[in-house]
Structure formats: C-alpha cells, structure tokens
Amino acid sequence: MTAGLTFNGINKSFGGAHVLRQVSLDVASGEFLSLLGPSGCGKSTLLRIIAGLERQDAGTVAIGGRRVDDLRPKQRDIAMVFQSYALYPHMSVADNIALPLRMRRLSGMQRLPLVGGLLPGSRTTQAGIAKEVTRTARALGIESLLARKPGQLSGGQRQRVAVGRAMVRNPAIFLMDEPLSNLDAKLRVQMRAEIKELHRRLGVTFIYVTHDQTEAMTMSDRVAVMAEGEILQVDAPQVIYADPANRKVAEFVGSPKINMLPARFGADLTHAAGTTFDVRARELAGTAGTLGIRPEALHLAEAPGTGIFTGRVRLLEHMGSDLFVHLDLPHDGEGGTLIARLLAERAPQIAFGQTLHLGVRTGRILVFAADGRRVQPDPAPAAVLRSYA
Amino acid sequence: MSLRRLGPVAALARHAVLLASGALMLIPFVWMVSLSLKPPGEIFRAGFSLLPEQWYAVENYSRALTASPLPRYMLNGVLVCGAILSLQIAICAPAAYALAKLRFFGREGLFTLVLIGLLIPHEVLALPLFILAYKLGLLDTYAALIMPFAVSPFGIFLFRQFFKSIPDDIVHAARLDGLSELAIVWRVMLPMAMPAVIAFSIFSIVSHWNDLFWPLIAVRSEQLMPPPLGIMAFKNEEAGSDYGPLMACATLVVAPLVVAFLAAQRWFVEGLGGGVK
Known part of the structure; x- marks a missing residue:
C-alpha cells in the first residue's frame, strides 16, 4: 500500500x-x-x-x-x-x-x-x-x-x-x-x-x-x-x-536562536567576543568566520578568563523550568548579545543589570567558515585535555 | 459606512431619499395594476383614485387572455427563456472556469474579446444574425429565437469574477479527489457560485421574456411569438388603444417575473455583491 x-x-x-x-x-x-x-x-x-x-x-x-x-x-x-x-x-x-x-x-x-x-x-x-x-x-x-x-x-x-x-x-x-x-x-x-x-x-x-x-x-x-x-x-x-550542515540550518532550527559570534581563526586558538577559545580549525587559520553556540551549551562561570564570556544582563525570561538570560557583550569585543538557557533554580543568583560570566563546553561550539559552510574543528593536541574542557 | 455613526437627522434624510426613489420605481406598476381593474370610462376621468368605483377586472382580464393567444405566447416565453438560460449556463460556466482558473496561452486575449462582446449592443447584430439565420434556414423557428443568445458575454464575465474568488486550493483538492475539469465546473464551482447563477438567471430571463425587438425580426408565425406581443394586440393607432385590457395584459406578462425575483431576491443581491463567505 x-x-x-x-x-x-x-x-x-x-x-x-x-x-x-x-x-x-x-x-x-x-x-x-x-x-x-x-x-x-x-x-x-x-x-x-x-x-x-x-x-x-x-x-x-x-x-x-x-x-x-x-x-x-x-x-x-x-x-x-x-x-x-x-x-x-x-x-x-x-x-x-x-x-x-x-x-x-x-x-x-x-x-x-x-x-x-x-x-x-x-x-x-x-x-x-x-x-x-x-x-x-x-x-x-x-x-x-x-x-x-x-x-x-x-x-x-x-x-x-x-x-x-x-x-x-x-x-x-x-x-x-x-x-x-x-x-x-x-x-x-x-x-x-x-x-x-x-x-x-x-x-x-x-x-x-x-x-x-x-x-x-x-x-x-x-x-x-x-x-x-x-x-x-x-x-x-x-x-x-x-550537527547542522551549515549556518542557515543552524540559525533556522532551535529556539531561542543559536548565538552566532563573528570569529577570527588562528593557528591554535579562535578569537571571538573579546576572548579566546580552544577551538582549532587549521583549514580556516587566518580567516574570519563564525562560532555558533546553542543557548543551552552555556553555563555559569565563577570568574572571567579564557573562553569565558563576560557581559551585563539585559533581560531575564523565566520559562518555568528554564531561564533565558540575555547578555550584552562589551563593545571592545565587538559587542552583540548572547542568549543562554540556564536552569531555573539559578534565577535567584542573577539580577537584571549585573555582570555575569558564562562558560561554554568547547565540544559544543559549532564552527562556520565565512561562506556559511560548517567546518569540523581539529581535535585538541592531547585527547585527554578534551575531557576536561 | 456604519449605521451607528449617522445621527437621526441623517437617517431620516436617507430614508426619505430611498422612499422617494422607491416610489418613483413603483408608481408605474401600481398605476398599471390600478388601470387594469377599471372600466374605460373611469380610466380617462379627471381625478385620482387607486381603486375603481366599478370593478371591471373580470372583463379586462378575460379580454386580455382571449383577444390574443396570450397563454400560447407565455408558453413560448417559458420555452424560449428556459432554453436560452440552460444553454447560457452550459456554455458560460466552463468558459468562465477556463478564464478564471486554467493557465493557457492567449487567456488574457480571449478575456478581452469577452469584454468587447459585453460592449456591443444586440441591436447592432440584428442584421447579420438575420442573414445568418436566413442562410441556415432557421427563420421562423424556435432556434432563431434561442441561438443568438446561447452565448452570453455578460454571463462569462460574471461567472469568471465569481470563480476567481474561489480559492485555488479547492480546485486542487478536487483534482486530487479525482474530478475531471468538467466535473469540477459542475460539481464544485457552479454550486459554490449559486448566488451568481441566480443573479444571472434573473437578468437573462427578464431580458428575454420582455424582448420584442428580435422576435419581431426572427419569427412570423403567431404560435412562436413571445409574451410582449400579447400587449401589442391592444395597441391600435387608429381606434386608440384599449387601455384596460392592455394594462391587464401587461400585468399578466410581468407577474411571473415579479414573483421569480421576489423569491430569489436574497441570492440576487448576494450574487452581485460577489464573493464566497
């Protein structure tokens, strides 16, 4: 039939x-x-x-x-x-x-x-x-x-x-x-x-x-x-x-929308939003592109540092089980907004206007070339490092 | 414009205008009926009364029915109008469907021709049609009364406008359900366009029921004559017209139309307002 x-x-x-x-x-x-x-x-x-x-x-x-x-x-x-x-x-x-x-x-x-x-x-x-x-x-x-x-x-x-x-x-x-x-x-x-x-x-x-x-x-x-x-x-x-194939798919699917950060790829590190990430994409080294980070890949961090976003809380949305935090990134790091999906029990710790640090698991960063193509990052030099990241 | 925004004065003025124009339309009809009930002496009397002093209805109406073969004329009217309307719908609906919903080369050109057809008064065509009917040997037959009106540009235009307002999805669904294009016309489009069909029917029937011009050209035999000819029988230039029976006859000829219109009034208005709810 x-x-x-x-x-x-x-x-x-x-x-x-x-x-x-x-x-x-x-x-x-x-x-x-x-x-x-x-x-x-x-x-x-x-x-x-x-x-x-x-x-x-x-x-x-x-x-x-x-x-x-x-x-x-x-x-x-x-x-x-x-x-x-x-x-x-x-x-x-x-x-x-x-x-x-x-x-x-x-x-x-x-x-x-x-x-x-x-x-x-x-x-x-x-x-x-x-x-x-x-x-x-x-x-x-x-x-x-x-x-x-x-x-x-x-x-x-x-x-x-x-x-x-x-x-x-x-x-x-x-x-x-x-x-x-x-x-x-x-x-x-x-x-x-x-x-x-x-x-x-x-x-x-x-x-x-x-x-x-x-x-x-x-x-x-x-x-x-x-x-x-x-x-x-x-x-x-x-x-x-x-595992989206390119930037358009990543942006179309997912709510809230995926965070897209303009990035510069170096030989070993990637620079974006005023900080550096332990993401290597040799074929893109020396070019500009984009890092895509899903809101739920972000987590609260104690202090600023490498691979940590720091910004001011612009908007808090309580969704019951989840809490959406909109973070204004500082202008010296090209500015922009970051949306994070955190557990609702974090809510009491976060207030409007406060400065917040957000970390991200390196393995969950999506790398896109300038033409929107998705690129698989090269593995970290020591595989052991990755499990700690 | 909403009714509520107008004050009582404006509402009063509007009703006055409507009443006046309504009366203007209605008075000749009322007068016609009134005259058909009066004896000749009262018709020409100075002074004004709607109802006769001496009822003369039976005499007038029996004269109207017997002086000319009016029942026969009216039967002819029914036959001819029925045939014309059936043919018109049978031809206009598929044509309008093609113009409204099918994509083909030359569609806009054909539609322009339909619009041009709308502009041509029928009287202009009388002579060519007469010659054509003569060559085909159709003069003095029912066919001569019917065929020239079988295709109505107005009907094509009206149906096309209505069909265009029916969503394409309905046509698509019908195709998927297995309907042929003609089945779509008869089973889906035409039933959905019922208000337009009724409005068109009234236009068609009224104009052909009352038509005198073409029948006088096309037919000679008394048994083929249309209803208005019955009225003609009482019009006499020399002896003066016999107004009582003439008005009775006119009343009888118009009555079926008035009844039909009143019955279909709601759809008629909806059909000209257009669109599917």
Missing part, C-alpha cells in the same frame, strides 16, 4: 524567479518527512509538484519506483491536506469525505442524480462507500458531524474532515501543506500528536510541509531544511539540531 518517493533534479521557476533549484531527495516508504523552511522557500511548490498540481521545468518524480511525471494528480495514489482545508462548502461533511470514493468507484452514469441510484450495482457501491465514510469519521471522532456543512464547523473539526477526506481512500502517500497553521496554539499541540498517531496507525509515507520548526522536529523521522529553493540538509531532527 504505502510507497516511497524519489525526486531528482527538480527545477521550477515562475516568470524569472527560480523557486526550486536541482532539488533531489529520497523518501523511504512509511517515513514521516518534513519539509521545513521559511515562507517562500519553495516547499509548498515542491509538494504541489509531487501531487501533480504543478509541473516541474526539469527533473523527475517517482512514486514507489514508478515515474509519475506524466500522470494526472488523481492517478498518483496520493492525498493531500491543504492549509485552508479546501473543503467543499456546499457539501455535507459526509459528502466531502465520500467524494473521492464516489469519483473512483462509480461510473459517470452512476453518479448522476436520481437516475444513478437505479443503475445496477450502484446501490451496493454506495452502501460500501457510506460504510467507509462512517468508519473514517469514527476514527477521527467526527461521526456526529457528518450531516453538517463545513461552514458550521470549528477550525479543528474542519481540519479533521480534511484529514478524513484524504484518509478515506487509503493513499500510498499523504501530503500535508501546513495543515496546522490556521489553528490556535492549544489545538495545534493536540493535532500535532493526533497526526503523529495517525501516521503510526496508517504506516504510510507522510510528507509534511511546515515553517514551524517545533512541528517538524517533534513529528518527523527526518527533516529536510529548505531555503531559497534548495534543500540544505536532510537528517533526523536531533542531527539537524546538533
């Missing part, structure tokens, strides 16, 4: 604007893959190309190993949930969910009003469809809404109807285009869990487009981070977070 998906060298432009450049990706059968990126990065266009609603300028799409470039959307064995839900407002919920089955199982004559019901076989087919619609509705908890029109439903209920319409015909691949962005925050968290549960239950391939990193990170087996029409990195969520 379920099928994998491969696309290769997809290009697309509208007018003069390149929306997708040489996009290639393999999605395993049964995988939950998110396309994550800011709006306008081409992720929705890519989804519509997979669905066959948009035609690529170059490249191929294959579903389950079969090329589908010349197939119409309905022949591709996929279903899609739209951001706006795209329910048919003049049909009841039951009719909305039944339509894809009616179009597939009934002949043109059988679909005619009045006459259709009299034709041989159409009653049995209709009854079968009604049964499946009820089953789908029950699975989604919208059984009591079947007679209503979409206009009488809340956002979350419409969302479920849209999912039901996609689910009812057992597609090999589920496409979802920002399905949660029209819901309020509480409902979004709930539907996130429900969609993940749905994926687990159906076991089919899901391709999920979102600009919300939380959705992508919490739901996916793998995340493809996109920007400006290109896929920057495809990996498991934890790898995307801990």
Whole structure:
C-alpha cells in the first residue's frame, strides 16, 4: 500500500524567479518527512509538484519506483491536506469525505442524480462507500458531524474532515501543506500528536510541509531544511539540531536562536567576543568566520578568563523550568548579545543589570567558515585535555 | 459606512431619499395594476383614485387572455427563456472556469474579446444574425429565437469574477479527489457560485421574456411569438388603444417575473455583491 518517493533534479521557476533549484531527495516508504523552511522557500511548490498540481521545468518524480511525471494528480495514489482545508462548502461533511470514493468507484452514469441510484450495482457501491465514510469519521471522532456543512464547523473539526477526506481512500502517500497553521496554539499541540498517531496507525509515507520548526522536529523521522529553493540538509531532527550542515540550518532550527559570534581563526586558538577559545580549525587559520553556540551549551562561570564570556544582563525570561538570560557583550569585543538557557533554580543568583560570566563546553561550539559552510574543528593536541574542557 | 455613526437627522434624510426613489420605481406598476381593474370610462376621468368605483377586472382580464393567444405566447416565453438560460449556463460556466482558473496561452486575449462582446449592443447584430439565420434556414423557428443568445458575454464575465474568488486550493483538492475539469465546473464551482447563477438567471430571463425587438425580426408565425406581443394586440393607432385590457395584459406578462425575483431576491443581491463567505 504505502510507497516511497524519489525526486531528482527538480527545477521550477515562475516568470524569472527560480523557486526550486536541482532539488533531489529520497523518501523511504512509511517515513514521516518534513519539509521545513521559511515562507517562500519553495516547499509548498515542491509538494504541489509531487501531487501533480504543478509541473516541474526539469527533473523527475517517482512514486514507489514508478515515474509519475506524466500522470494526472488523481492517478498518483496520493492525498493531500491543504492549509485552508479546501473543503467543499456546499457539501455535507459526509459528502466531502465520500467524494473521492464516489469519483473512483462509480461510473459517470452512476453518479448522476436520481437516475444513478437505479443503475445496477450502484446501490451496493454506495452502501460500501457510506460504510467507509462512517468508519473514517469514527476514527477521527467526527461521526456526529457528518450531516453538517463545513461552514458550521470549528477550525479543528474542519481540519479533521480534511484529514478524513484524504484518509478515506487509503493513499500510498499523504501530503500535508501546513495543515496546522490556521489553528490556535492549544489545538495545534493536540493535532500535532493526533497526526503523529495517525501516521503510526496508517504506516504510510507522510510528507509534511511546515515553517514551524517545533512541528517538524517533534513529528518527523527526518527533516529536510529548505531555503531559497534548495534543500540544505536532510537528517533526523536531533542531527539537524546538533550537527547542522551549515549556518542557515543552524540559525533556522532551535529556539531561542543559536548565538552566532563573528570569529577570527588562528593557528591554535579562535578569537571571538573579546576572548579566546580552544577551538582549532587549521583549514580556516587566518580567516574570519563564525562560532555558533546553542543557548543551552552555556553555563555559569565563577570568574572571567579564557573562553569565558563576560557581559551585563539585559533581560531575564523565566520559562518555568528554564531561564533565558540575555547578555550584552562589551563593545571592545565587538559587542552583540548572547542568549543562554540556564536552569531555573539559578534565577535567584542573577539580577537584571549585573555582570555575569558564562562558560561554554568547547565540544559544543559549532564552527562556520565565512561562506556559511560548517567546518569540523581539529581535535585538541592531547585527547585527554578534551575531557576536561 | 456604519449605521451607528449617522445621527437621526441623517437617517431620516436617507430614508426619505430611498422612499422617494422607491416610489418613483413603483408608481408605474401600481398605476398599471390600478388601470387594469377599471372600466374605460373611469380610466380617462379627471381625478385620482387607486381603486375603481366599478370593478371591471373580470372583463379586462378575460379580454386580455382571449383577444390574443396570450397563454400560447407565455408558453413560448417559458420555452424560449428556459432554453436560452440552460444553454447560457452550459456554455458560460466552463468558459468562465477556463478564464478564471486554467493557465493557457492567449487567456488574457480571449478575456478581452469577452469584454468587447459585453460592449456591443444586440441591436447592432440584428442584421447579420438575420442573414445568418436566413442562410441556415432557421427563420421562423424556435432556434432563431434561442441561438443568438446561447452565448452570453455578460454571463462569462460574471461567472469568471465569481470563480476567481474561489480559492485555488479547492480546485486542487478536487483534482486530487479525482474530478475531471468538467466535473469540477459542475460539481464544485457552479454550486459554490449559486448566488451568481441566480443573479444571472434573473437578468437573462427578464431580458428575454420582455424582448420584442428580435422576435419581431426572427419569427412570423403567431404560435412562436413571445409574451410582449400579447400587449401589442391592444395597441391600435387608429381606434386608440384599449387601455384596460392592455394594462391587464401587461400585468399578466410581468407577474411571473415579479414573483421569480421576489423569491430569489436574497441570492440576487448576494450574487452581485460577489464573493464566497
């Protein structure tokens, strides 16, 4: 039933604007893959190309190993949930969910009003469809809404109807285009869990487009981070977070945002924010670049020193279990702000305006070259040193 | 503009203007009905009364129905208007869908042609259409009354504007659900555009029900004549018009339209206001 998906060298432009450049990706059968990126990065266009609603300028799409470039959307064995839900407002919920089955199982004559019901076989087919619609509705908890029109439903209920319409015909691949962005925050968290549960239950391939990193990170087996029409990195969520391929990925994923400090790389040490770090990247020696430090990689330090940031507390945000500290770095070290995520029990020690020292574990510093490329730092001269760092 | 911001004086003034203009539209109709109830003597009497002293309705209305084959004319009206409207919707809806939702070379050019079509008064086309109908041997048939109106640029324009307001996602969803392009038109777009369809239907029916110009050119046989011809029967230049039965006849001809409009008024206004909620 379920099928994998491969696309290769997809290009697309509208007018003069390149929306997708040489996009290639393999999605395993049964995988939950998110396309994550800011709006306008081409992720929705890519989804519509997979669905066959948009035609690529170059490249191929294959579903389950079969090329589908010349197939119409309905022949591709996929279903899609739209951001706006795209329910048919003049049909009841039951009719909305039944339509894809009616179009597939009934002949043109059988679909005619009045006459259709009299034709041989159409009653049995209709009854079968009604049964499946009820089953789908029950699975989604919208059984009591079947007679209503979409206009009488809340956002979350419409969302479920849209999912039901996609689910009812057992597609090999589920496409979802920002399905949660029209819901309020509480409902979004709930539907996130429900969609993940749905994926687990159906076991089919899901391709999920979102600009919300939380959705992508919490739901996916793998995340493809996109920007400006290109896929920057495809990996498991934890790898995307801990081991980003380049600066754009590091900056897009993570909240609060990763701290990016302009740095100068020496032969042995790296200079940034008025201090030096025990980070060696020989291939970058003598050049400028960036150090990326996740807020939770920072910890309180007793005194200033090498590899210790010193600055004035500008803002404190209590998040319950966490405490976000915004630190203004001194101007002689090029200035800038540093955000640290500390344990909330540190809160009493820290006051607004106070001078604070923050240390960082060397192993958690990400090194980026001037062009944004990620560079693996060279190991410390003695491996033993590292365990103390 | 919100109602609340206007003071009572402004509201009063506005209602006065609305009442006056409403009366201006309505008085001829009221007068028509009033005259259709009066005997000839009262019609020309000086002085003003809405209701007759001597009721003459039965005489006037029975004359209206018998002096000319008015029922036959009205049946013709129903047949011709029904056929014209069905054809118009059958042709305009797919055309409007293509202009609103499909991308193809020359779309804007075609739409410009539709707009130009909107500008041409039908009278201009009467002569070429007459010659065409003659060559095709269609003169003096129902086809001659129907075919020239089968394609309505106004209908294409109105439907296109309405279809454009329907989100593309609905079209995409329908394609994924397995609907063909024509099925999208009939099963999704047209039902969603119901207000526009009703508004257009009223325009179409009213203008073709009342049309006298083209039928007088295209048909000769009495059994093909449209309803307004029934009114003509009482208009006599030499002996003077017979106003009582004439007004009764006009009332009978207009009545179906008034009833249809009142029934569909809500959708009519919504359709011209445009847009899907």
